[in-house]
Amino acid sequence: MPFRSRPDGPRRPLAATASAALAVVAAALPLAAPAAAADPAATGRTTVTVNASAGLGTVGSTALGANTAVWDSYMNDPQVVSLYKAAGIGALRYPGGSYSDIYHWVDNTAPGGYVAPGTDFDAFMGTVKASGAQPVLIANYGSGTAQEAADWVRYANVTKNYGAKYWEIGNEIYGNGVYGSGWENDVHADKTPDQYAREVKAYAAAMKAVDPTVKIGAVLTMPGNWPDGIVAAGDTGDWNHTVLAAVAHDVDFVSVHWYPNTSTGDQSLAAVQQLPGELRQVRTLLDQYAGTDSARIGIAMTEVNSNSGSGAFTSRPNGLFAAEAVMTALENGVFTVDWWDTHNGAGAVTTVGGETDYGDMGMLSNGSCSGSVCEPAVNTPFAPYWGIKALGALSDPGDSMVASGTSDPEVSSHAVLRANGDLSVLLLNKSSSAEHTVDLRYPGFTAGAAAPSVQRWAPGDDGLVDATGTATSSSATLAPYSVTVLTMHPKSGTGSSAATVGTPGAPRTTAVGANTVALSWPATTGAVDRYEVYEQLGTTVQLLGSSTGTSTTLHNLPPGSRHTVNVLARDQAGHLSRPSEPLTFTTGTPDDSTCTVAYQVTTGWGNGFVADVVVSNLGPADINGWTLDFDWPSTGQSADSWWNADITAEGQHVRVTNGAYNARLAPNGGNSVDFGFVGGNNGANPSPTVFRLNGTVCRTVV
Structure with missing residues (x-):
């Protein structure tokens, strides 16, 4: 099974390795359109x-983040504070990756690991306050208790009044050996996701009893990355489904890590295209298990870096990767992206594009050496720092x-x-x-x-x-x-800056059908002539609906189709406001269909899976010979071998045809056919949303 070397365990005392056109239902003044572009080719x-x-x-105050670690003797240097501020770093994660599951805050110890002098919690909070950032703290799950975590909350927010808001429960607990590979400390006799879920509920209850305002985060595996989809012996589901089924209403955010499994810096850059689909799958899981609560649950990417086999960490490709990956994550609903790491330590020295790459996963040098090659002076920025600083130049919170x-x-x-x-x-x-x-x-x-x-x-x-x-x-x-x-700067009198109305509040769905979706949104300020709902189609938008109030129903939507929309307010002079927060929804499938399809992924291993599909004919007529058509939601998905049917594919479109022995589907649900396949996925692996049996759109069932 695919596996990456760990970037967040210690190498040495001071380092860590760490769709279908839609009818326009309301007239509108046209949005500004680009002049015709010359053919780039x-x-x-x-x-x-x-x-x-x-x-x-919206860019949040914690958007740009960095990891810090108690084994890093330079973590609280004044120069580090200045560099954080210059780059717009707004979140600092502590006490350091896998160290979090051996670290005890009260005496600043990590049995079995090295803790540098001057790295205790109060010293860290001094750096947090001086840099204007917010802390993201990791409660010790591996060898800690809910009471220890609650005591930390009390000290931080009651005794010291630090206002520490974000608290993760453990680091990468799925790496405790339950799936075969174990790097994360976990002293619990039961290492299953069920046990982690029980403990998360206990930690959340104890910590919120001290300070009800704290936000509690649970650890998830990143879809499409090991060990996503794996069901351990004796378990009833994989990590994400098991944990979220139990704690979706108890947590305020979920935490994922992303290290692309690549061999070069350029491959890491290319792998960023997987992120939107993988993060969309995280949100789909939250929607599935949290329901209406999903909207309040954030997604944090608390560790990211190019993979440790890429040979490009301190050189230019990783600087571009940092800018590309962090911004892509933010655009796809993540509220904080925390680079691994601030300081880390020299590793394998290579030459990339004529530059020395020190094999260091930090954004700043710690002055260490690898053989006879030594890094530049302590706190010298490496390429990832400049990539992240460019994001600080691109935007501010709000x-x-x-x-x-x-x-x-x-x-x-x-x-x-x-x-x-x-x-x-x-x-x-x-x-x-x-x-x-x-x-x-x-x-x-x-x-x-x-x-x-x-x-x-x-x-x-x-x-x-x-x-x-x-x-x-x-x-x-x-x-x-x-x-x-x-x-x-905008031309005077143009664009949203000329509008006399504010930005509408975030829309939400109030009813979802196979062809219609009802939306509502909070009113905005100013004299609004009407609100308009636009769908995003890449870099173009399409008007779907208009209302003089704060709700509307969108019609003529294809079954099982995904849409991302914004609400904009138009003032009485015709100017459009800024777009609201985006809303992504998927329409349903017809309740009155004459067929049903149940699609279930029964197991996975990060980049592959096994799926089982059951097809039923609910109509009054006998079917003798059938085809089932569907489309993969992600470009990286495929069906590679199959049974009880024949499968062909063209691009993302898949056609399944019956075998000689299961061509008949009796009417009125008299029998079902069951087929399956082994599939592959390069990145996200979302389930198809719409299936057509002999051309009829079926009702998709869970």
Whole structure:
């Protein structure tokens, strides 16, 4: 089974290794549209499109985070505080990955591990306060108790009044050996996910009895990554399903870690495309088990770095990976992304793109050596720091992330609509050798005449530098392996900054059918002419509904289809507000269908799975010979071998046909056919949402 080496156990005392067009149901003034772009293939240029009306969520105060560790003697250096502040780091996680499950806060000890002087909880909180960040604290599950955690909450928030809000219960507890590989300390005799769930409930109750305002987080496995989907001997389900079935209403957030299983820095960069699907699957699990509570449960990615086999940690590819992975996670609903690590320690020394890579998973040097090769001076920023600092230059807490996209896979983009109406765009050239010139288009935003401010991190730059004057609001040339941030003021009297109404509140579904969805949302401020609901279609938007009140019903939606929408308010002068927080929903399947399909993943191993499918005919007519059609939700899914049926595929579309021995489906549910397959998944593995039996959309059952 796939497995990565652990980045968060100690190497040495001071280091750690650590869809279908939809009817427009209301007329509207058109959104701003881009000028026709030249064909990139003909011009050799890349088109970047940013749609300021397609909102992806709000940047929170804890968005950019970093891990700290009690074995790091430099964790509280004043220079570290300055570097955190300069990069906009707003969350600091403590006491350090797997160390969390051997660490006792009251006496600053970690039996079996090294604790550096001056790294106790109060010293850490000094760094937190000085940097203006918030702590993300990990209660000791491995060798601790609910009472010990409650005492820590009392000391932090009652005795010291630190206001520590976020508390995880343990680190990577699924790594306690229950699935065969064990790196996480866990002294419980019962190491099953059921036991972890029982303890999470106990920890949450004890900690909230001391301070009801604390937010409690449970550890989940990342979908599509080991050990996701594995059912251990004697268990009734895998880790995520077992834990969430028990604690979904007891926790306030869930914590996942992501280390792509790749061999090079460029492969790690490419792997970021898996993140949206994997995070969407986490949210689907929360929706399944928490129901209406799901909206209040956050997702935290409390560790991320490129995989330890990539050979690119301190050099430029990992800086681009940091910017790309962190921003992608934030755009897909994560409220904090915490880089592993602040300091870590030198590992295998390699040369990447002409740069020395010290094999160090930290964002700052700790001055250690690997053989005869030593790192630069302590606290010298490595490439990931500059990637994260570029994100700090891109946005501030309260800014709105908006949709963007490019015509060339070697260039990626991310964008925010700032609180003051400015638009900032992050451009990454992921090619190690080719320069790219981009043409920028901004539906929903009109740039003013002034040249944009430009900040850049490119080969030859001494960190993130001011490069204003090197780009215009419509064009920029990107050096190889570079990160560029453009910030533009809006043309006076245009865009959401000209609107006299506020941003509508987050929409929610009040009823979901096979073809209709009812929505409601909190009213906004100002004299609203009407509210408009837009669906995101990449970097374009489509009007789905309009209302003079704070609710509407969307019609003519295909069964089993997924949609992401924003609500915008239009004032009496015709100006549109900023987009609301996004809402993603999936329509149902027809209750009155003449067939049903039950699809169940029975086991998995991170990048593969076994699925069982049961098909029933509820209609009055006999079926003799059948086909079942469905589409994979994710590009990385496949059916590789099968039984009791024949399967063919073209792209993401799958067709299943009966065997000679199970062609008959008796009417009125007289019998069912059962087939299965072994599948593969490169990333997320969500279940298909709609199945068609001989062309009829079936009701999907659990």
